Amino acid sequence: MLEFQNVSFSYNGDNWVLKDISFSLKQGEFVSIIGSNGSGKSTIARLANGLLLSQKGDVLLNGSSLKDKDINRLAKFKVGVIFQNPDNQFVGITVEDDLAFGLENMGLDRNIIQSKIMEISEKLGIKSFLHFPPSLLSGGEKQKVALASVLVLEPDYVVFDEVTSLLDPINRKMILNTILEINRNRGVLYITHHPEETVFSNRIIVLNNGFIVRTGTPYEIFSDVDFLSSVNVSNLHEAILSKKLLEKGLIERFSLNLDEIVDQLCLN
Amino acid sequence: MAKFYFGQFQYTQTFFHKLNPTLKIVLIFYLVILLFFLKTIEAYFFFLVFGVFLIILSKLSFKSVVSSFKPIIFLLLFTLFFQLFFTPGTIVLDLKVLKITKEGLSLSIYIAIRLIILTILTFLLTSTTTTTDLALGFRNVILPFKIFKFPVEELSLMISISLQFVPILFEEADRIMKAQMARGADFESGNLFVRARSFLPVILPLILNAFNRADQLAMAMESRGFILGMKRTSYRVSKFGKNEALAIIFVLIFTLVLFVLEGIYA
Numbered sequence: 001m002l003e004f005q006n007v008s009f010s011y012n013g014d015n016w017v018l019k020d021i022s023f024s025l026k027q028g029e030f031v032s033i034i035g036s037n038g039s040g041k042s043t044i045a046r047l048a049n050g051l052l053l054s055q056k057g058d059v060l061l062n063g064s065s066l067k068d069k070d071i072n073r074l075a076k077f078k079v080g081v082i083f084q085n086p087d088n089q090f091v092g093i094t095v096e097d098d099l100a101f102g103l104e105n106m107g108l109d110r111n112i113i114q115s116k117i118m119e120i121s122e123k124l125g126i127k128s129f130l131h132f133p134p135s136l137l138s139g140g141e142k143q144k145v146a147l148a149s150v151l152v153l154e155p156d157y158v159v160f161d162e163v164t165s166l167l168d169p170i171n172r173k174m175i176l177n178t179i180l181e182i183n184r185n186r187g188v189l190y191i192t193h194h195p196e197e198t199v200f201s202n203r204i205i206v207l208n209n210g211f212i213v214r215t216g217t218p219y220e221i222f223s224d225v226d227f228l229s230s231v232n233v234s235n236l237h238e239a240i241l242s243k244k245l246l247e248k249g250l251i252e253r254f255s256l257n258l259d260e261i262v263d264q265l266c267l268n
Numbered sequence: 269m270a271k272f273y274f275g276q277f278q279y280t281q282t283f284f285h286k287l288n289p290t291l292k293i294v295l296i297f298y299l300v301i302l303l304f305f306l307k308t309i310e311a312y313f314f315f316l317v318f319g320v321f322l323i324i325l326s327k328l329s330f331k332s333v334v335s336s337f338k339p340i341i342f343l344l345l346f347t348l349f350f351q352l353f354f355t356p357g358t359i360v361l362d363l364k365v366l367k368i369t370k371e372g373l374s375l376s377i378y379i380a381i382r383l384i385i386l387t388i389l390t391f392l393l394t395s396t397t398t399t400t401d402l403a404l405g406f407r408n409v410i411l412p413f414k415i416f417k418f419p420v421e422e423l424s425l426m427i428s429i430s431l432q433f434v435p436i437l438f439e440e441a442d443r444i445m446k447a448q449m450a451r452g453a454d455f456e457s458g459n460l461f462v463r464a465r466s467f468l469p470v471i472l473p474l475i476l477n478a479f480n481r482a483d484q485l486a487m488a489m490e491s492r493g494f495i496l497g498m499k500r501t502s503y504r505v506s507k508f509g510k511n512e513a514l515a516i517i518f519v520l521i522f523t524l525v526l527f528v529l530e531g532i533y534a
Contacts, residue, residue: 100503
């Protein structure tokens with residue numbers, strides 16, 4: 001389990017970017033974090049695998065603190081982090097070299113590295129461009145490679161920090177499907193600005209000014225339209241529509257399902 | 269047809285392309301040193317013919333060869349001018365202000381051929397070797413320095429990352445330029461000084477973005493378990509086979525012929 005226990009973090013020692021954050025992520029769980037710009041979302045991603053260390057509280061991996069040097073090292077391979085811009089994550093000149101980078105850091109033998117690269121590239125459908133420089137790939141393909149370069153390390157938890165924000169709707173959908181697939185046996189911490197990408201979550205955490213202001217299921221979070229707008233977080237179109245129709249008395253029940261909203265409208 | 273930039277890798281499967289990158293770097297380096305030991309014009313010409321032969325053997329496009337000389341034309345003319353007119357010796361042509369000497373004429377021919385051969389050799393190396401192989405080759409070349417605690421792995425990783433960032437920075441510069449042009453920036457009018465100054469709004473954001481990228485890349489590297497100075501394995505390995513042995517023999521024979529020519533014409 002990956003656990004944040006009363007974590008507070010400040011970059012300069014004065015302004016606390018995160019204040020008393022507590023939550024946990026189990027393997028197989030999908031937890032989303034939403035919040036406005038500057039709410040501390042990306043800092044959580046960096047704390048999750050020990051890139052940053054909290055000044056107060058602790059981040060625990062299977063019960064051990066990431067402040068311990070050995071656990072911190074282990075966390076780099078057990079908790080994968082994928083950032084927003086894939087161009088700034090590529091280390092290798094070719095896709096193959098980039099996939100090998102983390103495995104070389106693990107100190108694995110060349111043959112094992114090769115078999116792991118083949119396995120992940122086949123799984124994610126990137127085998128055809130293994131010998132390409134990443135700069136020649138499309139946005140969606142680049143993000144797939146960034147994903148593969150982390151998944152090849154076989155982490156138990158993967159943190160996605162606004163990975164779809166630079167992608168078009170088709171590529172966003174493709175990446176989301178891949179994420180849902182890998183979620184089967186891994187814990188996913190999904191940080192995003194897009195509410196529609198969080199509807200698959202087991203839980204959604206809403207951040208505002210460094211505080212967790214609410215945690216709940218997608219229905220619990222998005223049904224409180226006024227609350228989300230008060231913390232400057234965009235809501236699902238269905239939620240806004242449903243609330244307005246409910247206020248006008250055109251439907252009887254709040255719903256996040258468009259078909260259900262239409263059915264209710266037709267019945268009235 | 270796409271524009272070639274100097275030393276751009278050209279994908280064809282020739283003997284030279286398939287050669288072990290480490291050996292290729294060592295042999296090119298050896299040929300460069302050898303070039304500086306030559307004294308006779310005949311040996312220089314033979315070396316030039318050898319360089320052209322290697323280009324033909326590597327099936328490199330003629331257009332790319334021509335464009336590879338563009339960046340050195342100014343340097344070549346500048347060097348020739350100074351050697352030709354400012355080398356003291358026996359005057360062969362007196363233009364009153366400037367005098368051409370026999371020694372100057374001979375020295376400028378030597379330097380011109382030397383520069384052309386150097387360009388051909390560098391062009392050959394980069395046009396027939398992928399950036400991955402170049403980085404790997406360079407790593408292997410400096411590997412022996414590891415015993416002196418020289419940071420071989422770090423340096424080769426740094427080179428490989430820099431090479432990978434080159435197209436990204438070019439793209440970014442182009443993007444910034446277009447954005448500035450859309451807001452009325454003019455990069456083509458005025459004298460050299462004015463034009464150079466007009467590039468400031470491109471260079472500054474480019475540098476700032478490069479720092480930002482470097483910071484994010486460092487974080488991405490660390491998040492995949494990279495620690496500076498830590499022992500890590502290497503996925504890429506260099507192979508040494510029949511082709512490599514042939515290349516060594518070929519270069520040795522070439523050296524022998526050069527020395528014979530030097531002996532005859534010295």
